[in-house]
Amino acid sequence: MPLFALPFPAIDPVLVEVGPFAVRWYALAYIAGILFAWWYMRRLVSTPRLWGPVPRPTPTDIDDFVLWATIGIVAGGRIGFVLFYNFDYYLAHPAEALALWQGGMSFHGGFIGVVIAMILFARSRGIAIWTLFDLAGAATPIGLFFGRIANFINGELWGRPSDVPWAMVFPGAGPEPRHPSQLYEAALEGLVLFLVLRVLTHAFGTLRRPGLTAGAFAAGYGIARIISEFFRMPDPQLGFLMGGLTMGMLLSVPMVLAGAWAIWRARRRPVPEEPGSKSR
Structure with missing residues (x-):
């Protein structure tokens, strides 16, 4: 155990409260x-050099897609939490499955919800689904960053006990100093992944190969989440699974x-040629 630990910066999870x-x-x-991801996707579709001859949605399409994505995130995130992380409890208390204000969201459930929303939206607008996947993939780390910062402010999803100099004692987590795993996830799943994807789209032209940005x-994300899980405590109702694995892993x-x-699929397909270019 360390001789000292950083104090947790207790921030009221409620920013403003007026009556109920x-x-x-x-x-x-x-x-x-959602707002920053919307802005970033609009920037991407408004930059022709990133796409070459690949057809892309219009900024208006992105405006309309935001509502579909929001529904997919919220519905999928909640359903995923109910099914993956606390199924027995909500089976016994089904009405509480709708109590979003009590907290409880799953990224993997939200991911599935957004994928379904993208498929439905792409079909309704005649947009190539892999192109929409690429746009969402490039922008999603923005939301992940803000979400993990909120987890830290709420003092939830804390890390495993640790003696690193930056370990913190989280309210409700016992007296042991712990990894601030929420900040690790904000860095890996948010900042690092966003920068990697931005380099791929802007320097290596991955948007010209539909599906490549989405695959990356x-x-x-999967690799970043697995790494983070080694520092994060599993959900108490599940604990560690077989072999010390966690549900997140x-x-x-x-x-x-x-x-x-x-x-693999995107790279094995030829890059679309610019209009007027000749094969050599």
Whole structure:
């Protein structure tokens, strides 16, 4: 145990409260993530050099897609939490499955919800689904960053006991100093993954190969989440699974595999030629 630990910067999870109405940091994180992701996707579709001859959605399409994505995130995130992390409890208390204000969201569930929303939206607009996957993949780390910062502010999803100099004592987590795993996830799943994807799209032209950016996101997130899980305590109702694995690890493995497949699929296809170019 360390001789000292950093004090947890106790921040009220409620930013503003007026009577029964309360604005929580967690809700603001979702709103900020969606708004910044929307802005970034509009920037991407408004930059022709990133796409070459690949057809892309219009900024208006992105405006309309935001509502579909929001529904997919919220519905999928909640359903995923109910099914993956606390199924027995909600089976006994089904009405509480709708109590979003009590907290409880799953990224992997939200991911599935957004994928379904993208498929439905792409079909309704005649947009290439892999192109929409690429846009969402490039922008999603923005929302992940804000979401993990909100987890830290709420003092939830804390890390495993540790003696590192930056360990913190989290309220409700016992007296042991712990890894601030929420900040690790904000860095890996948010900042690092966003920068990697930005380099791929802007310097290596991955948007010209539909599915390549989406595959890099899925594989990158899965790897970042698995690494983070080594520092994060598993959900108490589940604990450690067989072999010391966690539910977060198990749910991330299919993302890594699916991402690797999407990358392989995109790379084996020829890059679309610019109009007027000749094959040599």
